[in-house]
Amino acid sequence: MFDVKIHATGSDGNCVSISNGAVTILVDVGLPKTKVEKILLAAGIDPTKIHSIWITHEHQDHCRGLGFADKYKIPVYASEGTLKALERLDSGKVIKAGNSICFEAFSITNHMFVTAFNVSHDAMEPLGFAIQSGAGKVSVMMDTGYVTDEMLHAMANSDIYVFECNHDEDMVVNGDYPDVTKSRVLADTGHLSNEAAASALAKLVHGLGEKIYLTHMSSNNNMPALAQGTVKRALKAKGLLAGKHYELEVL
Numbered sequence: 445m446f447d448v449k450i451h452a453t454g455s456d457g458n459c460v461s462i463s464n465g466a467v468t469i470l471v472d473v474g475l476p477k478t479k480v481e482k483i484l485l486a487a488g489i490d491p492t493k494i495h496s497i498w499i500t501h502e503h504q505d506h507c508r509g510l511g512f513a514d515k516y517k518i519p520v521y522a523s524e525g526t527l528k529a530l531e532r533l534d535s536g537k538v539i540k541a542g543n544s545i546c547f548e549a550f551s552i553t554n555h556m557f558v559t560a561f562n563v564s565h566d567a568m569e570p571l572g573f574a575i576q577s578g579a580g581k582v583s584v585m586m587d588t589g590y591v592t593d594e595m596l597h598a599m600a601n602s603d604i605y606v607f608e609c610n611h612d613e614d615m616v617v618n619g620d621y622p623d624v625t626k627s628r629v630l631a632d633t634g635h636l637s638n639e640a641a642a643s644a645l646a647k648l649v650h651g652l653g654e655k656i657y658l659t660h661m662s663s664n665n666n667m668p669a670l671a672q673g674t675v676k677r678a679l680k681a682k683g684l685l686a687g688k689h690y691e692l693e694v695l
């Protein structure tokens with residue numbers, strides 16, 4: 445089984461580690477580099493052992509700590525658009541949506557495939573990632589305004605879902621954000637609402653003990669109980685109960 449740790453999530457910074465026991469990767473380093481170093485060491489992760497860092501897109505809350513990659517000479521993978529926006533096209537490694545990169549393939553137990561898929565966010569070329577190995581499958585989907593069939597296909601049959609569950613639409617509409625920010629959050633290239641996350645998860649989760657992490661939650665336009673309740677209701681409509689058919693954690 446994969447070991448997934450959500451070290452930080454939300455608009456202040458995102459960082460997830462994924463390990464299959466042999467290989468550890470990070471998805472996003474959206475905290476200052478010294479903080480990335482600190483939280484990883486506190487979690488028992490040796491920075492010198494990190495195989496690679498996968499960046500979903502160029503917004504600061506996802507890549508602020510890229511200096512951490514430079515310090516430890518860790519390869520950085522992202523889309524061409526993201527690497528261009530980060531001015532790292534020369535040093536970064538390009539992954540295209542639909543493509544998989546396989547590493548440590550010399551042993552069936554050590555191998556890990558990372559497959560990229562397009563998401564819909566107001567960045568140059570944002571990606572989500574599905575990570576597979578003998579340890580199972582983990583999907584990471586953050587910062588997307590909606591979920592397409594292609595995204596569902598890429599994430600299908602995961603054991604672990606790291607899923608954006610950003611806001612309650614009514615809270616955004618009636619909240620304090622300026623109109624331009626409200627429109628941005630609610631746009632197709634914005635962030636995922638509780639309802640949209642719940643509806644996508646209801647299509648993905650089969651009740652086989654999947655683990656769901658609800659992430660990138662707004663502290664202004666959401667409440668953990670509201671997000672959790674929305675997802676639980678959608679899954680209950682399929683006959684699936686938290687704690688029995690799947691595990692749910694709100695971060």
Ligand SMILES: O=c1ccn([C@@H]2O[C@H](COP(=O)(O)O)[C@@H](O)[C@H]2O)c(=O)[nH]1
Nearest residue numbers: 455610625629635660661662663664665
């Ligand atoms: O004053 C603000 C607050 C937030 N944003 C952006 O909106 C989205 C959602 O933020 P949450 O903190 O999850 O509510 C995110 O992209 C923020 O960067 C903003 O532009 N201005």
